[in-house]
Amino acid sequence: MTKRWTLPILLVVIAMIATACGDSDESTTTTAAPSGTATTVSLAPGETQPPATTAAPAEPITVRAAITGGEDTINPYTYISGFPGWNLLMMQYDSLMQLDADGIPQPWLADSVTANEDLTQYTMTIVDGATWHDGMPLTVNDVKFTFDYFIENATGRFSRDLRGVESVEVSADGALVVDLAAPNPAFDLVALADIPILPQHVWEGIATPGEQTFDISTNVGSGPFMLTDFQEDQSYRFKANPDYFRGTPAIDELVVIVFADDSGALAAIRSGEVDVIFERVSPEQIELLDAQDPLDISQGPEFTTQMINFDASKAPFDDLAVRQAIELAVDKQDIVDTVFLGAATVGSPGWVHPDKPAYNPEVVPVFDPAAANALLDDAGYADSDGDGIREFDGQPMQFEMLTNSSDSLRLRIAELVSEMLADVGIGVTVASVETATWEEAVWPGFDISNGRNYDIAAWGWSAPVQANTIRIAELVNGDPGVGFLNLTGFANDDVDRVSAALLTEADPAASQALIDELQVLIAENVPFVLLAYPDGAYVYNSDVYADWEFIAGQGIVSKVSLLAPGDRP
């Protein structure tokens, strides 16, 4: 009887070892499963190339990119992931504004964008000479159509971008005028640089996109690439648009190959089957990949966060001294060096990423366990029974730190933080739980009015929360209607006042002053501990194409990377 289980499990262990041998040996990686997919789509350069799309180059350039997971037909209603699905969508479509290398929106399809005094009205004129892939001219009417279409036919992301839009009109002189219900200083970043403009003549025939079955015939955009071939869950083939309004793209063809997971993609780039991976590379792979010729790494700041949350509404975390002590006791540089191997930016105690223009340079992280111990001693948290753990109200300061088991880096972070807190007499045991359990404890029902069921938790926000600096108010305001991301139950009168003022401040200089003040207040009052902003790192083959542009907070996967340097924003 027992043999029944022993044998298969033994085989699993042996297989594990065998896979390890196989994967690390370069000669065998070429026989790995994804290669079949790769070879079916990689064509001899020039095979289907239109003649002389660019001025001179003898050899057409085909870039083969790996993604993990299919993206359906990549139109605004079918693409699947925010990254890299949206990025691939925007290869075919244009937005009114385009992020430059610093992550600042610049005029793109709109050649000028002006806002009125109180930021409730945006006026844009559209560039001359932009055309759709089918040759029709792109006009202001297409833009108006697009805004109306997304407002009427919910897509999630683009409809959400347009919340607060009251009316979209075309003025007598051909400008687009968008009226907003309330001032929105981030409308350019959130909406204008995010929404793909659709061709009216194609989409006006699609009444209910939610029920439509799409094929690639609707993928008519104005962007630098056109989708010409699509094999579900296998590959996409994009051809360069020679008539692109900013200039002919720097490459002739982009082939995107779908892999099952990142180990397949990594094996493929190491064996030369693909030329770039449109996914972040994990920190421990960076050095190894960089050492291999001709692979190179493009690395830069991104806006996801790794942080420590505590329930600031209850003892002892309602005591400012305890929160400040935790902030001082955590060596963020050590976490960056150990867990991210240096590929991260040390967390600012004021929330704003130091590479963002809105960052207040007066706010810097301080690591000082002695000061943390002194703070706790002065506040009366003594270790009276000599077990190395302080007490409050006769209870030991012993807490459970929740972390989600699916994120192994976060688990390591939690382990390191628990060691660091032990040095100041706060005992922490790390509990690794299912992601759903962890979310339910920290953010029950994704609604902070449901309270919270944790003491300490390792947490992190996705990039959009950091990318739009105004959203800082959502994180720290004590009013649940305003601070709907305030997961720590933090409340402070000064913070409430400044963050509420920030949301309606129209003047950019005054707004920046409020952001500066808020960063100082957050650093003083410690609503959470921001540990690090992990960097994005991407690997590419520099022999094939090397001009990748790293957009701060966004990475290299954008049309900007594939345009000639002079045509970039």
Added chain:
Amino acid sequence: MTAVESPKKRGRGKSAKLADRLGWTGGVMVAALVFMAVAAPWIAPYDPTERVGRPFSAPSAEHLLGTNDVGQDLLSELIYGARVSLTVGIVAAVVALILGTTVGILAGYYPKRLGSFLMRTVDVVLILPFLPLLIVLAAYLGRSLINTIIVIGVLIWAGPARVIRSQVLSLRSREYVLASRTMGAPDRWAIVRHVLPRTALLATGTFVRAVSTAILLEAALSFLGLGDPIQKSWGSILFWAQARGAFLTPAWKWWVLPPGLMIMIASLGFALIAFAMEERINPRL
């Protein structure tokens, strides 16, 4: 007569000798691992929870098997890992043994109604798809050492129960058991006095085999990240190796291979002992 019997006897002696040798080999392997587990604080060069080197170091004089992703010494992790792996293996096997023996004796001693009900339960447990169920249970109960032990124990008791039941079935119809029953002895007395002692040896054999299975299962669970990833077991070393890409880099030689070998040695050691014991104690027809 003798001429006919002797080659048969010799043949039997040969296989018994082979079983003995294999048993001793298994015994030495297990003894070495137990020594490693007990003496871990003295033979491990570092505390496995301390960060003592640069993360991702290759093997060197200071760190014979290099360091893991946060700079903990892999050799020390491997040595301390024997503790968790052996503990889980043995305790889970004890759980399985207690469950299996109880069910086996009850089913064998009362073969009619209770017995057939229990044996159908055993059949159900035996045909359940094993690893998927293990994963679901482990995910549902949460990650801790105790839960790992319970989950494994609860899933591997059915095999031993079958073996023990068949022995009890034959025991209950022996003359001395029947005699004691006709003289009015309660079932409880007959079970404790006659049945239990004569199944104990058989149970020991199935127990050792269960340890071998439990060690493999613990490693599989921990590798999948369903054990307690903070505990230093061989499976969790492999989990971290996988999570931090060691399967794709040259680090597999010092990060993946050694725990894999240890799991193999532990499981094989117990399996060999079980083989030798079964050779001696299993009833022959």
